[in-house]
Amino acid sequence: xxxxxxASLRHANLALVARTVLGADVPPSRADVAxxxxxTRSTVSRLVDDLVAGGVLEEVASVVGGPGRPGRPGTPLxxxxxxxxxxxxxxxxxxxxxxxxxxxxxxLAERLVTTDLAGSRPAPTLRRLRSHAARVLAAAPDGCRxxxxxxxxxxxxxxxxxxxxxxPNLGWEDVDPGPALAEPLGDLPLxxxxxxxxxxxxxxxxxxxxxxxxxxxVYLSGEVGIGGAVVVGGAVMTGRHGxxxxxxxxxxxxxxxxxxxxxxxxxxxxAGRLAMLSAAGLDAATPSAELARRAHEGDEQACAAVRSxxxxxxxxxxxxxxxxxxxxxxxxGHLAQVGDLLAPEVDVLLGRRVLSAHWVSPTxxxxxxxxxxxxxxxxLLALQKVVTEPVRLTDA
Amino acid sequence: xxxxxxASLRHANLALVARTVLGADVPPSRADVAxxxxxTRSTVSRLVDDLVAGGVLEEVASVVGGPGRPGRPGTPLxxxxxxxxxxxxxxxxxxxxxxxxxxxxxxLAERLVTTDLAGSRPAPTLRRLRSHAARVLAAAPDGCRxxxxxxxxxxxxxxxxxxxxxxPNLGWEDVDPGPALAEPLGDLPLxxxxxxxxxxxxxxxxxxxxxxxxxxxVYLSGEVGIGGAVVVGGAVMTGRHGxxxxxxxxxxxxxxxxxxxxxxxxxxxxAGRLAMLSAAGLDAATPSAELARRAHEGDEQACAAVRSxxxxxxxxxxxxxxxxxxxxxxxxGHLAQVGDLLAPEVDVLLGRRVLSAHWVSPTxxxxxxxxxxxxxxxxLLALQKVVTEPVRLTDA
Numbered sequence: 001x002x003x004x005x006x007a008s009l010r011h012a013n014l015a016l017v018a019r020t021v022l023g024a025d026v027p028p029s030r031a032d033v034a035x036x037x038x039x040t041r042s043t044v045s046r047l048v049d050d051l052v053a054g055g056v057l058e059e060v061a062s063v064v065g066g067p068g069r070p071g072r073p074g075t076p077l078x079x080x081x082x083x084x085x086x087x088x089x090x091x092x093x094x095x096x097x098x099x100x101x102x103x104x105x106x107x108l109a110e111r112l113v114t115t116d117l118a119g120s121r122p123a124p125t126l127r128r129l130r131s132h133a134a135r136v137l138a139a140a141p142d143g144c145r146x147x148x149x150x151x152x153x154x155x156x157x158x159x160x161x162x163x164x165x166x167x168p169n170l171g172w173e174d175v176d177p178g179p180a181l182a183e184p185l186g187d188l189p190l191x192x193x194x195x196x197x198x199x200x201x202x203x204x205x206x207x208x209x210x211x212x213x214x215x216x217x218v219y220l221s222g223e224v225g226i227g228g229a230v231v232v233g234g235a236v237m238t239g240r241h242g243x244x245x246x247x248x249x250x251x252x253x254x255x256x257x258x259x260x261x262x263x264x265x266x267x268x269x270x271a272g273r274l275a276m277l278s279a280a281g282l283d284a285a286t287p288s289a290e291l292a293r294r295a296h297e298g299d300e301q302a303c304a305a306v307r308s309x310x311x312x313x314x315x316x317x318x319x320x321x322x323x324x325x326x327x328x329x330x331x332x333g334h335l336a337q338v339g340d341l342l343a344p345e346v347d348v349l350l351g352r353r354v355l356s357a358h359w360v361s362p363t364x365x366x367x368x369x370x371x372x373x374x375x376x377x378x379x380l381l382a383l384q385k386v387v388t389e390p391v392r393l394t395d396a
Numbered sequence: 397x398x399x400x401x402x403a404s405l406r407h408a409n410l411a412l413v414a415r416t417v418l419g420a421d422v423p424p425s426r427a428d429v430a431x432x433x434x435x436t437r438s439t440v441s442r443l444v445d446d447l448v449a450g451g452v453l454e455e456v457a458s459v460v461g462g463p464g465r466p467g468r469p470g471t472p473l474x475x476x477x478x479x480x481x482x483x484x485x486x487x488x489x490x491x492x493x494x495x496x497x498x499x500x501x502x503x504l505a506e507r508l509v510t511t512d513l514a515g516s517r518p519a520p521t522l523r524r525l526r527s528h529a530a531r532v533l534a535a536a537p538d539g540c541r542x543x544x545x546x547x548x549x550x551x552x553x554x555x556x557x558x559x560x561x562x563x564p565n566l567g568w569e570d571v572d573p574g575p576a577l578a579e580p581l582g583d584l585p586l587x588x589x590x591x592x593x594x595x596x597x598x599x600x601x602x603x604x605x606x607x608x609x610x611x612x613x614v615y616l617s618g619e620v621g622i623g624g625a626v627v628v629g630g631a632v633m634t635g636r637h638g639x640x641x642x643x644x645x646x647x648x649x650x651x652x653x654x655x656x657x658x659x660x661x662x663x664x665x666x667a668g669r670l671a672m673l674s675a676a677g678l679d680a681a682t683p684s685a686e687l688a689r690r691a692h693e694g695d696e697q698a699c700a701a702v703r704s705x706x707x708x709x710x711x712x713x714x715x716x717x718x719x720x721x722x723x724x725x726x727x728x729g730h731l732a733q734v735g736d737l738l739a740p741e742v743d744v745l746l747g748r749r750v751l752s753a754h755w756v757s758p759t760x761x762x763x764x765x766x767x768x769x770x771x772x773x774x775x776l777l778a779l780q781k782v783v784t785e786p787v788r789l790t791d792a
Contacts, residue, residue: 156751156752156755165755166754216636228719230719230720237720238721239720239721239722240612240721240722240723240756241721241752241755241756242721243721243751243752244719244720244721244722245719245721246718246719246721246751246752247718247719249714249715249718249749249751250715250718250719251648251711251714251715251749252647252650253649253650253651254648254649254707254711255649261749261751262748263714263748263749311650315647315650316715318645318647318659319645319646319647319712319715319716320715320719322642322643322645322646323624323626323640323641323642323643323646323716323719323720324626324633324635324640324719325634325635325636325637325638325639325640325641325642326635326636326640327636352658352659353645353647353657353659355552355639355642355645355657356552356637356639356642358562359552359561359637360636360637
């Protein structure tokens with residue numbers, strides 16, 4: 001009984017220390033961890049030693065003042081690199097991605113293929129993804145333990161069964177991706193999620209060398225459609241069934257163009273990738289980068305497309321901020337490529353349409369232009385096991 | 397040390413038992429409480445005895461099978477009536493309300509005055525409310541202990557300072573209502589909140605004889621403006637600054653009429669009380685009940701006003717449901733008076749515009765037509781102290 005209790009206490013404390021170090025803005029020392037957790041310095045030191053030996057944490061070699069002094073209370077700690085990793089997969093309308101991401105957020109191996117998957121058939125697409133997954137897993141460095149896998153999909157996912165219920169922009173209905181990926185994954189658990197939710201999770205996760213992002217924000221993931229996610233306290237709001245965040249189908253103008261969802265005037269009819277290309281007089285196959293180039297060069301039609309998208313984003317996002325009082329919005333996916341042009345105009349509209357803007361000005365943040373942040377988010381989510389089950393991993 | 401620990405354990409267990417009984421769908425017995433809480437029957441019985449003696453709970457006299465047998469494991473328990481109460485106040489654009497509400501949700505005393513407060517001055521209005529508050533407090537029955545007070549206001553409130561930052565429909569800016577109410581309240585703590593948030597809290601609270609409401613819903617409070625609240629797991633989402641829920645300013649049509657907020661085409665320009673009266677060809681002073689009567693009798697203009705409001709509600713609420721995946725919406729305030737006419741049309745629009753409606757049909761619920769549910773919510777919120785501080789109250 002006493003041993004059981006001690007084991008469970010050790011588990012809880014290992015998790016607490018791991019969470020504290022992995023979630024810190026700057027690498028904390030053992031002493032910092034003791035101060036934050038209220039554990040004694042000797043307890044923290046013992047737990048850190050176990051987490052370092054188990055490959056979860058590593059000590060940062062000190063840069064000034066001589067060689068690093070491992071085990072010293074003042075030595076900064078951070079997530080280990082290359083020891084624990086997870087496989088992040090993503091099927092987008094315009095790409096396939098497989099990424100091996102480690103605890104520090106570093107990409108250890110990657111396959112990222114640009115390809116048009118609108119109207120594709122699920123089986124051959126999943127076979128292609130399977131081969132990318134296998135190659136990325138085979139490229140894992142020596143001594144690296146892959147502990148999980150995640151798949152980001154551009155549609156409505158049933159989190160319990162892992163089935164994709166519907167991805168209108170792919171043209172897929174009711175697909176179970178698990179069996180097709182079973183072979184390269186072997187025993188690895190696969191978690192399937194919505195790409196915008198997972199991209200938002202990646203954005204909310206602290207990564208080394210990156211400024212810590214706000215913990216409450218509304219994330220937009222622009223592609224053919226526009227996915228979205230609402231993040232509160234660093235966690236993605238899932239809603240009742242895991243289907244929250246469909247900001248792409250917020251109505252901007254009820255008399256606007258018909259949407260594939262059966263409704264009219266949805267945000268994605270103005271700010272989705274195809275809508276913006278069409279408004280700019282460009283072919284649907286044109287890369288978003290080309291639209292961005294033209295808009296930056298002042299091409300009239302491209303600028304008009306950006307303005308129309310910005311107006312629609314301002315209208316839809318002001319409604320979301322009015323309802324949620326989360327005054328930070330993040331433009332991701334193809335929206336990030338013209339983010340510098342969109343942000344100021346969206347900003348003005350939020351200032352005008354958000355009731356509380358008088359007291360707190362909404363902020364527009366532009367995400368990186370990584371085309372597959374959902375793959376990274378899926379891997380980072382799978383890596384949370386290191387924090388939730390540190391004993392099982394470090395004692396293995 | 398042991399005594400301190402025992403006292404804190406007793407406190408936690410009293411709170412657990414009180415919460416269990418007050419939150420139950422049907423009055424549970426001591427045995428039911430033991431089953432739910434995993435406490436032993438004898439512990440539960442002791443705690444229940446204390447809560448009954450302290451006036452928090454009471455035993456329901458059994459109706460069939462002979463007289464009630466107090467103290468027996470099978471006797472149903474419920475919130476006491478008339479023993480603990482709180483004062484709920486509300487300033488609406490069309491009324492002033494003061495209510496004494498007990499733990500069972502019963503209204504022990506009330507002053508509800510219909511009055512036009514648009515463009516009113518804060519000081520005389522607060523003096524009127526003070527006099528209502530004093531009369532209602534004086535009407536508290538013998539043996540009833542008033543333990544708190546709350547004030548519901550139709551605007552943006554700073555929860556920390558208790559100041560009203562802005563209530564455009566009253567024409568009030570930066571008002572501190574506390575000092576004006578200090579005299580009748582004496583030592584009673586006063587909590588100030590947004591009326592829609594508090595009405596939603598009342599709607600989420602189980603009350604005797606009422607079917608338990610869903611714990612996740614989007615609440616609309618119709619008045620001159622339209623307030624709103626998002627409730628998740630029975631708790632009102634406050635957002636970053638407590639200003640969430642401004643659904644009345646979600647854009648329905650960017651080319652629509654100008655709103656007092658400085659924006660255009662906001663929901664309240666179609667479904668607010670004044671907008672609906674004007675669309676029905678009625679004077680702004682006409683009671684909503686008259687509009688409802690005409691619409692129910694098939695008056696063409698009144699029906700057109702209802703249809704236009706329903707369309708705007710459908711557009712705005714489908715956006716909210718798409719973003720939040722909370723597929724239950726509640727129509728309160730003046731919207732409840734024509735709720736039976738609005739609900740079917742809103743239902744159709746939600747079915748068409750909500751992306752996940754294919755899997756889960758959104759539901760429209762009509763609230764009661766109580767003009768001051770915020771007052772009840774404010775009182776019920778103040779009464780939560782019975783659950784959070786049962787020792788202090790029952791041992792006093």
